[in-house]
Amino acid sequence: MKIAIVNTMAPYIYGGAEFFADSLRDKFIEFGHQAQVIRFHYSWYPLDNILDGMLAARMTRLVNCDRMIGMKFPSYLIGHPNKRLWLVHQLRQAYDLAGTEYDMFADTPHDQQIKRAVIQADNKYLRELEGHIFTNSPVVSERLWTYNQIKSAVLYPPLMDASLFSFGDYGDYIFYPSRVNRSKRQHLAVEAMRYVKSGVKLVIAGKGDSEEDERFLFQQIEENGVKDRVTYLNRFISQEEKAELFKNCLAGIYIPYDEDSYGYVTLEGFQSGKAVISCTDAGGTYVVVQDGETGFMTEPAPQALAEAMDKLYNNRRLAKEMGRNGLPLLEKLGITWENVVRRLTE
Numbered sequence: 001m002k003i004a005i006v007n008t009m010a011p012y013i014y015g016g017a018e019f020f021a022d023s024l025r026d027k028f029i030e031f032g033h034q035a036q037v038i039r040f041h042y043s044w045y046p047l048d049n050i051l052d053g054m055l056a057a058r059m060t061r062l063v064n065c066d067r068m069i070g071m072k073f074p075s076y077l078i079g080h081p082n083k084r085l086w087l088v089h090q091l092r093q094a095y096d097l098a099g100t101e102y103d104m105f106a107d108t109p110h111d112q113q114i115k116r117a118v119i120q121a122d123n124k125y126l127r128e129l130e131g132h133i134f135t136n137s138p139v140v141s142e143r144l145w146t147y148n149q150i151k152s153a154v155l156y157p158p159l160m161d162a163s164l165f166s167f168g169d170y171g172d173y174i175f176y177p178s179r180v181n182r183s184k185r186q187h188l189a190v191e192a193m194r195y196v197k198s199g200v201k202l203v204i205a206g207k208g209d210s211e212e213d214e215r216f217l218f219q220q221i222e223e224n225g226v227k228d229r230v231t232y233l234n235r236f237i238s239q240e241e242k243a244e245l246f247k248n249c250l251a252g253i254y255i256p257y258d259e260d261s262y263g264y265v266t267l268e269g270f271q272s273g274k275a276v277i278s279c280t281d282a283g284g285t286y287v288v289v290q291d292g293e294t295g296f297m298t299e300p301a302p303q304a305l306a307e308a309m310d311k312l313y314n315n316r317r318l319a320k321e322m323g324r325n326g327l328p329l330l331e332k333l334g335i336t337w338e339n340v341v342r343r344l345t346e
Contacts, residue, residue, distance in 0.1 A: 001345060002034045004065040006075040007088075008053075009039040013209065014236075015179040017088050019264070020136070021071060023160035024086070027337045033345070038062070040075040044104065047114050050074075050091070054121055069344060073118070077125055084344055085126075085133045086155060087140055089260065094118045095147045096258070102183065119147075126150050134343065137261040137284035155343055156287075156335040159267045164239055167273035167323075168247035170316050173201040173231075174277065174309055175249040177242050177265060180208040180234070184256045185279075186217055188302060193226040195306035198313040202226075202253075203245060205233040246272035251312050251319060255300070259283040267335075270294065270326025275319055277308050287333070294325045 005028075007021040021037045028035035040060075042053040057077035062068055070076030072089045093104045094115045105111040126133065127150055134155035135141045141152045159165070178184050186204050193202050208214035214234045221230050237245075246252065252269030254276060261284040269276040270288070276295040278285040291297040296311070298304035312319045 001067060002065045003028050003067050003069060003345075004036055004038050004062050004080075005069045005071065006038045006040055006062070006078055007071045008042040008073070008075045010041075010043060017072060019160070020088065020157060023157075024069070024340070026160065027341060028345075031337075031341045033341075036065075038075075040078070042074060044091075047104065047111060050114055051117060054117065067345070074121070077121060083129060083132065085129060085135075085152075086344065087133060087135045087144070087152065089140075090122060090144070091118050092143075096143055102257075123148055123150075135260075137287065139258075139284040140260045143260075153343075155340060156333055157261070158330075158335045158337050158340065159264065159271060161239070162267075162271050164243045165268055165271035166243070166247055170250050170274075170319055171248045172199060172313070173203045173249050174251050174253050174312075175203050175205070175245050175269075175274075176253045176255075177205045177237065177245070177268075178254065178256075178263075180204070180206045180217055181210075181213045182216075183259075185300075187220045188255055188279075188300065189253055189305060190217065190220045190226060190230055191224055192302040192305035192309065193229050194224045195303050196229075196309055196313075197306075198310045200229075200250065200309045200313040202230045202309075203233070203249070204230070205235075205237045205242065205245065207234060207236045242268065243272070246274065249274060251275045251277060251295070251309075251323070253277040253305075254282070254285060254289075255279045255305070256282055256285075257300075259285070262286075262288045267330065270323075270330060273320075273323045273326075275312060275322035275326075277305065277312075279305075288326070288329060290325075290329070292322075294322055294329055 025035045025037050043049045054074045057074045060078045068080035068083045070085045073091045105115045133152040135152050251274050254265040266276045266288050278289040279300040281300050289295045296308040
């Protein structure tokens with residue numbers, strides 16, 4: 001089968017969703033299909049660009065492929081007679097992020113008209129696909145039902161190359177690899193280091209979405225007086241380097257604000273035999289980070305995070321037990337590429 005995986009792109013930005021699409025392509029090929037990722041250029045600023053992106057998607061037709069897999073707004077609006085969605089993102093600012101600090105729509109006729117156009121397009125074109133929509137987490141499925149009354153099925157994404165990750169030892173640092181921005185909340189982990197009472201350290205790795213994001217994080221490290229306990233590698237790190245840092249860390253941490261999925265960081269931690277710390281408002285991480293079993297789910301407060309870090313540092317037996325519980329849980333949840341490829345091609 002010839003498969004086109006359609007995802008959005010912004011120049012020089014490469015994060016979890018982009019890696020997600022590339023991983024799916026490679027796995028389709030591994031299972032005997034032909035597959036390509038079609039990167040649909042899209043910008044949401046200024047807001048009129050949203051309408052341009054929607055119109056461009058609706059005017060685009062894919063040829064010479066047997067199936068289209070759409071992933072993010074507005075790329076999933078592209079027409080194809082044999083389309084499936086593995087939905088990663090709607091335009092969340094039109095839905096659950098409305099009225100929060102992440103809202104991009106002002107209370108003006110112009111902005112609200114664009115917001116209505118987004119919702120109307122989703123209601124029309126996603127409803128036509130009902131029965132052929134998968135999501136990457138229960139959070140995305142719940143949101144699609146809550147705001148659009150459209151049904152979907154959850155299809156969990158596995159790691160691209162689980163064999164890359166392995167267990168080494170339990171070191172003295174908590175590891176947080178991710179793109180750096182305010183919503184990923186690396187700054188909250190930095191602030192937590194003010195309150196730790198043990199010798200635990202923090203290593204953050206990842207390029208900022210902007211230079212301002214990186215400056216802000218360095219500023220937080222300076223202002224909280226934790227330069228001796230926090231290392232920030234402000235660059236893109238390879239999968240191999242990430243695996244090495246996971247191999248010898250004490251635990252992983254992943255604390256985004258209300259993120260759709262559980263994130264690759266959680267799976268990478270489990271594959272390395274490590275517990276993962278997350279927050280109760282982090283969104284989809286609750287699927288795999290089970291409090292006291294595979295890690296800690298804390299309140300989104302620096303003091304609570306510090307307490308979880310200290311518990312792991314002071315009780316290596318507990319860290320080991322929770323780290324070993326991760327992989328059996330993933331197996332129980334059916335998080336395998338064989339399952340993914342079968343569901344998307346059947």
